[in-house]
Amino acid sequence: MMHVNPSSFDCSEVKRFLYEYVERELDANILIALDTHVISCPDCQKLTDSYREAKETPREHLKQPVVIPRDVKFEIVESLSQTGQ
Numbered sequence: 001m002m003h004v005n006p007s008s009f010d011c012s013e014v015k016r017f018l019y020e021y022v023e024r025e026l027d028a029n030i031l032i033a034l035d036t037h038v039i040s041c042p043d044c045q046k047l048t049d050s051y052r053e054a055k056e057t058p059r060e061h062l063k064q065p066v067v068i069p070r071d072v073k074f075e076i077v078e079s080l081s082q083t084g085q
């Protein structure tokens, strides 16, 4: 699947595999190699922490359904047509 050398992982690999790394969807040896780098790299710790936070933050504003007031619109059209008669 991937042609990478885990022993040479650095920040660019963490960024490249950020999603898969946080989701633990990589081969075990790659996860271990990334873990090893992240543990020793404050920048990548911040990166993975902020990714996890963003993922786990409830998106309250997206829970509000967008209501299209179609009934209201029909009522207005109906009342207008009645007025016109």
Ligand SMILES: [Zn+2]
Pocket (backbone or CB within 6 Å): 010, 011, 012, 014, 037, 038, 041, 043, 044
């Ligand atoms: Zn790093």
